[in-house]
Amino acid sequence: MKLKVEKAAVVEGLQKVLSIVSTRTTLPILSNVLLQAEGGKLHLTSTDLEVSVKTSVDASVSKKGGTTLPARRLASIIRELASHDVEITIEDKDTAVIQAGPSFFKLRGASEDDFPPLPKFEGSRAFTLKQGVFRDMLVKTSYAASTDETRYILNGVLLSFRDEKLTVVATDGRRLALVEQEVEFPKDSEGDLVIPTKTVNELIRTLQDDGSIRIQASANQVAFEFGDMLIISKLIEGAFPNFRQVIPSQAEQRVTIEREALMNAVRRVALLASEQASTVRLTFANNRLEITAETPDVGEARETLPVKFSAKEITVAFNPEFIVAPLKTLDSDEVFFEVTDALSPGVIKSNVPFLYVLMPMRIN
Amino acid sequence: MSPQDQILVFGTFPGAIVHFDGDAFFASVEQAADPSLKGRPVVTGRERGIIACASYEAKALGVRRGISLRDARKICPQLVVLPSDYETYSLYSRRMFDIARRFTPIVEEYSIDEGFADIGGLRRVFHVSYQDIAKQIQNTVREELNLTVSIGLSLTKSLAKLASDFRKPAGFTAVAGMHLHLFLQRIPLDNVWGFGANTVQLLRKHGLKTAYDFILKPEAWAQKMLGKPGHEIWRELRGQTVWPVTTEEKSSYASISKCKTFSEPSADRDYICARLVRNLESAFIKVRRHKLRVREITVALRKDDYCQEGLRTALNRPTSSTQEALPLVLDLFGWLFRPDWKYRSTMVVLGRLEEDREEQYDLFEDRIRIEKLHKASAVMDEVNGQFGKHRLHIGTGQFLEMPRPSRDRDILPWRKTDLLKGETDRRRLALPRLKITV
Numbered sequence: 133m134k135l136k137v138e139k140a141a142v143v144e145g146l147q148k149v150l151s152i153v154s155t156r157t158t159l160p161i162l163s164n165v166l167l168q169a170e171g172g173k174l175h176l177t178s179t180d181l182e183v184s185v186k187t188s189v190d191a192s193v194s195k196k197g198g199t200t201l202p203a204r205r206l207a208s209i210i211r212e213l214a215s216h217d218v219e220i221t222i223e224d225k226d227t228a229v230i231q232a233g234p235s236f237f238k239l240r241g242a243s244e245d246d247f248p249p250l251p252k253f254e255g256s257r258a259f260t261l262k263q264g265v266f267r268d269m270l271v272k273t274s275y276a277a278s279t280d281e282t283r284y285i286l287n288g289v290l291l292s293f294r295d296e297k298l299t300v301v302a303t304d305g306r307r308l309a310l311v312e313q314e315v316e317f318p319k320d321s322e323g324d325l326v327i328p329t330k331t332v333n334e335l336i337r338t339l340q341d342d343g344s345i346r347i348q349a350s351a352n353q354v355a356f357e358f359g360d361m362l363i364i365s366k367l368i369e370g371a372f373p374n375f376r377q378v379i380p381s382q383a384e385q386r387v388t389i390e391r392e393a394l395m396n397a398v399r400r401v402a403l404l405a406s407e408q409a410s411t412v413r414l415t416f417a418n419n420r421l422e423i424t425a426e427t428p429d430v431g432e433a434r435e436t437l438p439v440k441f442s443a444k445e446i447t448v449a450f451n452p453e454f455i456v457a458p459l460k461t462l463d464s465d466e467v468f469f470e471v472t473d474a475l476s477p478g479v480i481k482s483n484v485p486f487l488y489v490l491m492p493m494r495i496n
Numbered sequence: 497m498s499p500q501d502q503i504l505v506f507g508t509f510p511g512a513i514v515h516f517d518g519d520a521f522f523a524s525v526e527q528a529a530d531p532s533l534k535g536r537p538v539v540t541g542r543e544r545g546i547i548a549c550a551s552y553e554a555k556a557l558g559v560r561r562g563i564s565l566r567d568a569r570k571i572c573p574q575l576v577v578l579p580s581d582y583e584t585y586s587l588y589s590r591r592m593f594d595i596a597r598r599f600t601p602i603v604e605e606y607s608i609d610e611g612f613a614d615i616g617g618l619r620r621v622f623h624v625s626y627q628d629i630a631k632q633i634q635n636t637v638r639e640e641l642n643l644t645v646s647i648g649l650s651l652t653k654s655l656a657k658l659a660s661d662f663r664k665p666a667g668f669t670a671v672a673g674m675h676l677h678l679f680l681q682r683i684p685l686d687n688v689w690g691f692g693a694n695t696v697q698l699l700r701k702h703g704l705k706t707a708y709d710f711i712l713k714p715e716a717w718a719q720k721m722l723g724k725p726g727h728e729i730w731r732e733l734r735g736q737t738v739w740p741v742t743t744e745e746k747s748s749y750a751s752i753s754k755c756k757t758f759s760e761p762s763a764d765r766d767y768i769c770a771r772l773v774r775n776l777e778s779a780f781i782k783v784r785r786h787k788l789r790v791r792e793i794t795v796a797l798r799k800d801d802y803c804q805e806g807l808r809t810a811l812n813r814p815t816s817s818t819q820e821a822l823p824l825v826l827d828l829f830g831w832l833f834r835p836d837w838k839y840r841s842t843m844v845v846l847g848r849l850e851e852d853r854e855e856q857y858d859l860f861e862d863r864i865r866i867e868k869l870h871k872a873s874a875v876m877d878e879v880n881g882q883f884g885k886h887r888l889h890i891g892t893g894q895f896l897e898m899p900r901p902s903r904d905r906d907i908l909p910w911r912k913t914d915l916l917k918g919e920t921d922r923r924r925l926a927l928p929r930l931k932i933t934v
Contacts, residue, residue: 282812305812305858378859409854451856477859491857 133197133222135169139213139232141189142174146207148338148361149178149185152330153203164200166247167220169193177250178203183331184250185338186362198244199226206230209237251364253355255348257321259293263358267339269300269311272486274332275457278304285370289332291325291347293317301375307454307490308375325349326372331365338363379489380477383470385446387416387439391467391482394421395459397435401425402452404433411493412455414478415447416471425452448474449493455480458488504711505651505673505735512626513741514613515648515656516633518592519665521609523551525588526578528642530910530931537572541565542579542907545759552665581909585609587928588641595636599629604741610660612653614741627670634668651676653739654732657689658707673735680708680733690729695722707733749786754779755843761800763838768797769829770895772842776825777889779844780818784852784877789814791848793821795828800838807832808847813861816852818876819869822890 149165157163157180166177174191177184199222206228210218215233222228222241230237270289278286283305292299298315301308327335331354338361339345345358349367356363401412406427415422421439426432448471459467462482470479480488518524522540527533537557541548547568550559557572568575589608596603599622602614615629622629630649637645644666648659651673659669659679671679685696688707698721704710710718711733718730728738754775762768772795783790791814796806807828815821825844857863879888886893916925 280812282810303859305860306856308859373860409851409856411854449854475857477857489859491859494855494857495853 133167133169133193133199133220134195135174135191135193135221136217136219137174137189137191139210139216139218142218143207143211145174145176145187145189145360146203146210148187149176150203150207151334151337152178152180152183152185154180155204161200161242161246161248163203164242164247165203165206166198166200166244168198168244170196177247179248179250180330181248182328183334183363183365185334186250186364187360189360197222199228199241200244200247201228201239201241206239209239250362251353253348253350253353253364255350255353255355257293257323257349259298259315259317259321259347259349261298261315261345261347263339263343263345264341265313266345267336269298269313270332270336270339272311272458272461273300273302273309274329274336275302275461276304276307276309276488277302277329277332279329280304285326285368285372288326288328288368290372290375291327293324294322301372303373303375306451307457307488308378309458310375310379310487312485323349324372325354326368326370327354328365328368331363334363378477379487380470380472380479383476383479384472385416385441385443385470387421387441387469387471388466389421389437389439389469391459391462391465393437394467394469395456397423397437398452398455398459401433401435402456404431405452406430409493410451410453411449411495412452413447413449413495414471415445416441416443417445418442446471446473448476448478449495450478450490451493454490458486462486502677502712503674504676508672508674509616509626509649509651510673510735511651511737512614512616512618513650513653513656514596514615514630514633515653515660516592516596516611516613516637516645517648517660517664518589518609519644519646520549520551520555521589521643522549522580522585523554524643525585526581527551528588528930529584529928532931533576536576537574538576538578539565539568540578540580542577543759544580544757546757548580579907579909581911583924584909584911584928587926588643591641591928592637592643592645595640596633598636599633602741602743604743612656612741630670631668634666638666651735652732652737653741654689654729655679655735658683658687661687676735677708680711681706683707685710688729688733690725695726698722749788749849751845751847751849752779752782752788753843753845754782755796755841757798757841758839761838761840763835764895765833765835766892766895768833768839768842769826770892772797772825772829772844773822773890773892774886774896775842775844776821777818777886777893779846780816780821780873781877781880781885783846783849784816784873787852788849789816789852790821790846791850792846793825793828794843794845794847795825795832796843796845797829797832797839798841798843800840802840805832806843808845810848813858814848814850814852815870817866817869817873818890819872820866 153163162180168175173188175188177186213232213235219231220228226241226243228239228241274289277289286304290301296314297312299312301310343359345356348355352367352369354365354367398412401423402425404427405411405425412423412425419441421437424434458480464482468481477489477491523538526538537554538551539547539554539559545565547561547563550561559568559572585608593603593605593611596613600613600615600618604612606612615626618629626649630647634645634647637643646660646664646667648656649670650656650659655671659671662669683706685691685699711730719727731738756775792810794806794808796804798804876888
């Protein structure tokens with residue numbers, strides 16, 4: 133294999149596949165990136181056996197071939213190179229020679245035959261979406277996914293294609309984020325996919341504003357194709373809980389609040405929430421919302437926001453992180469906060485089809 | 497200078513830590529409370545069928561902790577076998593620690609029969625050497641409680657513990673900084689506090705035999721070979737304090753465990769399960785008393801041949817309710833239990849404990865059911881608080897009442913049968929009582 137590539141292009145390409153490469157792995161070959169040169173392209177592939185990412189950059193290939201090289205070391209070498217172009221040559225036994233201007237590196241790799249092949253994929257269901265729209269839906273929901281391994285089905289984001297709509301849902305059991313968008317797809321492609329969080333994060337990192345993405349799904353795998361990228365991932369198998377059932381049908385009170393003001397106030401007050409069980413109290417009273425927190429032996433904080441509210445006073449406690457997380461990803465000026473009482477879930481809505489349910493905390 | 501002469505710490509006692517260790521504590525307490533037992537081979541643990549503690553007289557005849565009563569009686573027919581009387585042991589224990597606290601406020605109750613006291617800087621109060629202060633503690637315990645303790649005095653907790661082990665019973669060993677290198681050359685690796693069989697094996701492979709060989713290795717080597725714990729031991733053995741004497745009563749627990757050995761190994765599924773559930777009940781009573789909740793449960797069964805199998809599970813919501821945890825524990829038991837084996841003990845470990853304060857509600861949980869289970873546990877605590885521990889218990893407890901082969905189990909310590917006026921089988925005067933007539 134012998135080729136010449138633009139440094140900036142290959143740095144960008146490596147960046148896209150690098151986050152999949154784990155630093156600690158039982159299978160040493162997984163810390164390598166697969167390089168394949170043919171037909172004016174250099175293909176880069178990485179995998180952790182759950183998720184595989186493949187991308188390509190333009191290259192002038194003078195001799196085609198392939199090898200695998202230690203991914204992080206290769207990336208840090210190329211990042212530091214001073215010249216515009218990089219020349220990569222593979223000598224025998226998978227040793228790469230990297231030359232750029234005055235710099236010369238020799239890097240030992242492993243045979244491409246040892247690299248796990250990309251899963252053979254036959255998707256029975258297919259969907260096409262706009263990249264920007266899809267990324268936005270993932271951004272607005274994925275933070276709510278669980279990291280608790282005992283609830284593995286919640287360790288991902290649900291894509292539910294039904295009734296000419298895509299509903300994206302993530303929950304850790306304590307809060308739930310949902311966005312909906314009308315999408316066209318063949319009727320027989322209807323169904324649910326639960327995408328692992330790692331794959332979702334990779335998508336968020338690499339999806340662009342423009343262009344379309346093609347999603348193909350089989351029973352236990354999913355492939356995302358967009359631009360130069362191909363991401364193939366396992367699906368989380370099992371039944372996602374019935375999320376519709378936990379969305380409160382009607383709340384007692386709906387309050388309109390400035391999004392950024394609420395977010396910043398909660399952030400400030402949370403500075404005095406106790407570390408063990410982080411809690412802020414929201415008291416809705418006569419045309420004001422009072423946010424308070426206290427930690428015994430440390431101190432207390434209070435901040436008041438003007439809101440339109442005239443009903444009987446309601447106090448409810450939440451984890452501040454659960455309030456701030458959705459507000460960070462929304463872009464509307466105002467949000468609607470729905471509350472009923474201290475024991476019932478709160479709901480945050482925005483004028484885009486976004487819905488967020490959060491469970492309160494019991495405070496003694 | 498040969499390495500044998502290499503002084504580790506110049507000076508005598510830059511820090512002064514005393515480790516005091518009650519000699520054959522349970523048996524000695526029995527002898528102290530009943531002078532007629534002095535000089536006789538006494539063992540405790542009759543109710544378990546296994547020797548819990550053997551007096552030095554019994555040890556001299558070859559009776560050790562952990563052997564079965566049947567074997568012990570074979571070795572020594574004149575053996576005095578007593579049921580354990582933890583109430584009296586803890587009363588004596590408290591007094592032993594109170595005596596140490598007369599000398600210094602910094603006393604750590606490490607276990608029922610051993611503790612640490614930091615006496616650094618006390619010379620100017622008592623106008624005597626550290627050795628003499630430590631001896632005074634030892635003498636006071638002997639005079640007031642009629643108990644002997646072995647004393648170790650040195651620079652750190654690890655060293656003091658090694659020193660008290662050095663001469664027993666009623667031993668006194670003081671190791672000053674400038675003698676450290678000589679002392680450690682006489683300590684085999686297995687004796688070092690914190691080194692288990694695996695660590696010792698590993699160190700032996702590298703040609704080390706004594707604690708001294710270990711501390712001659714570079715600090716980085718200890719860190720690399722044994723990680724943080726080994727590195728800490730390395731520093732402690734060199735006289736650098738890593739573990740201070742902590743006076744706080746244990747209020748924060750990392751885990752709470754309950755393990756009970758059966759009086760007789762059993763293959764009866766119902767009985768073994770009932771024992772396990774009783775462990776679970778006891779552990780959760782403690783959890784609730786300390787206002788904690790549990791995120792992880794481990795269940796283990798120990799077989800007749802002392803092999804043990806266990807399973808651990810993480811809870812997806814923390815709980816303080818026995819009833820909420822019960823189905824899970826029964827599941828784990830079902831996985832572990834093998835009908836063709838005899839078991840000798842069951843164990844429950846409640847782990848990843850946290851304070852039971854704020855509670856995050858969950859979207860998908862059955863709130864009403866959870867509230868009911870918690871109510872049930874609270875009501876049981878209330879009833880049992882009034883009528884006695886485990887009076888009201890989970891139904892499996894009925895299997896505990898079945899006739900048992902051993903009669904040793906049913907024998908109570910004399911303190912529980914020979915009651916003073918006004919005492920009941922649950923409430924007695926919190927004072928050590930001597931079994932003498934005047």
